[in-house]
Amino acid sequence: LAGIAVDFLFLLIAQISGNAEIAELTRVVPINIAVCLLFMLLATIVSYRDLQTTQRLQYGLVGFQILVLLVFAGAAVVEMMNGNAFDASPVQASWFNPFEVDSFSAFAAGLSLSIFIFWGWDVILTMNEETKDPDRTPGRAATVTVFLIVALYLLIAVALLMFAGNGTGELGLGNEDIQENVFFHLSGPILGPLAFLVSLAVLTSSASSLQATFVGPARTLLAMAHYDALPQRFAKVSPRFFTPGYATIVSAIVASAFYAIMRVLSENVLTDTITALGAMICFYYGLTAFACVWYFRKQWFDSVRNVFLTLLAPLVGGVILAVLFVTTLIDSADPSYGSGSEIGGVGLVFVITVVIIVVGVVLMIAQRVKSPAFFRGETLGREAPASARRRRTS
Incomplete structure (x- = not known):
């Protein structure tokens, strides 16, 4: 998540400044790792503090990204209906038919990736004791989150298929040259001068997801330590912020080291x-x-x-x-x-x-x-x- 935030940070700066070379800075390994670790540090600081700070930050970041995604999807559909799409493709029932997939391996790979997309929805369950109504709020929030993710994912996927199709042309979703960053390549043709909003939305999405992701593992480690499934020091709670401070810091160090090593490899x-x-x-x-x-x-x-x-x-x-x-x-x-x-x-x-x-x-x-x-x-x-x-x- 921090790595994605790094990519879109430089893309955003490049779009705003008009200097495309800035976007290539993300490929410079030392710069990429340094900025990524900075994102990790900021997320750790916010997560270490009380949950009210996390709550306020999430409301702002998640609200903004949902708004931009809705505008992006809506604009793609409008462009298609107005005849301005790259490869206008009316909605087809086959898009939703799993039996249209060529092989089970491809089907499994797609499902595995989609499960990653849903990863994190259960964070509210790991912090249930810190909610205002622990008997009902976590379950309701998790259910609402799942349905919201499904709706947004389907909306964006269908809208981009309608606009670009799945061919291998310049902007087709089957073009391997744009698959690494479809949002960036399609934001300009769909939103024109407002294309930078998509990069900003993905940046804020990655940052907010990164920060929320710290909440879950830290509390999982705390619970495991409480039941002696891990050493007791992981159950330490900050006397000032009442958060699992030790587990949060350890999570940050392990994740940072993992990213730095893998980015070099x-x-x-x-x-x-x-x-x-x-x-x-x-x-x-x-x-x-x-x-x-x-x-x-x-x-x-x-x-x-x-x-x-x-x-x-x-x-x-x-x-x-x-x-x-x-x-x-x-x-x-x-x-x-x-x-x-x-x-x-x-x-x-x-x-x-x-x-x-x-x-x-x-x-x-x-x-x-x-x-x-x-x-x-x-x-x-x-x-x-x-x-x-x-x-x-x-």
Whole structure:
């Protein structure tokens, strides 16, 4: 997310200044890494502070980007209806038919990427104890967020297909030369002098998503530490801001080091990291689904509702995600997968995915040896600290 923000920051400056060479600064590795780490630092500072700061920032950034996306999509449709589209393409039912995809590997890759697009919607669930109404607000917010993402994604996808088509022409969505940054290449033909607003919207979107993303992992680490699944220091809460300060800082350091190292290894780190994260999200969402089935096994048949919510829905979801993960993992071993980057003849996407899993397994085994109580199921009924309960009720 920080890397995307860097790209669009230089694109935005280039558009406003009229100097196209500025956009190329993002390809200068030292500059790219330095600016990326600056974004990471700012996001860390905001996330370390109280959630009211995060809330106000998110309202402004998310509101602005949604407005620009609506204008962008609306303008694309209007241009198509007025006969000014590059390749006018009326809406077709085949666009929404998964059976039109050529192969299951392509279908799995698309779903894996789409899961990355949805990644982050569950952040409200990881901070449920800090909401005003923890019994209802998180569930409602997560549901609204999912539907909002679906609506925006479909609107933008359909509008750009209507305007540019999926051919391989200059602005066609099948043209590999523009696929790295479709928004940038189509913003000018669609919005004219207001094209910079799209770059600004993507920049603010990346920045707001980056900042919100820090909230989720830090609280996940805090919860894991509280139940002895991680060392206790990850459960430390800032006495001033009442946020998981230690976990936030550790998350920032690990993410910053990961980006810097990967950016040096591969110029196409963004493409490969996004693809790898899609597979990783399938992995841990799938594990969560199977864990849900097992955890509620004694309640499956208490009611018809429970049959669907604690057995069938998570089981089917887990199986689908597991299939997507295995398919992506097998396909990504090919060096041509993703950006085409490789390490020792193995695709970079595969390497990233496997390394992350192996590191996680090693850390889990080490924690199990050091503190086995969690792995025996002895800590899951543990009450939240009194300070956390006070913050929740306040």
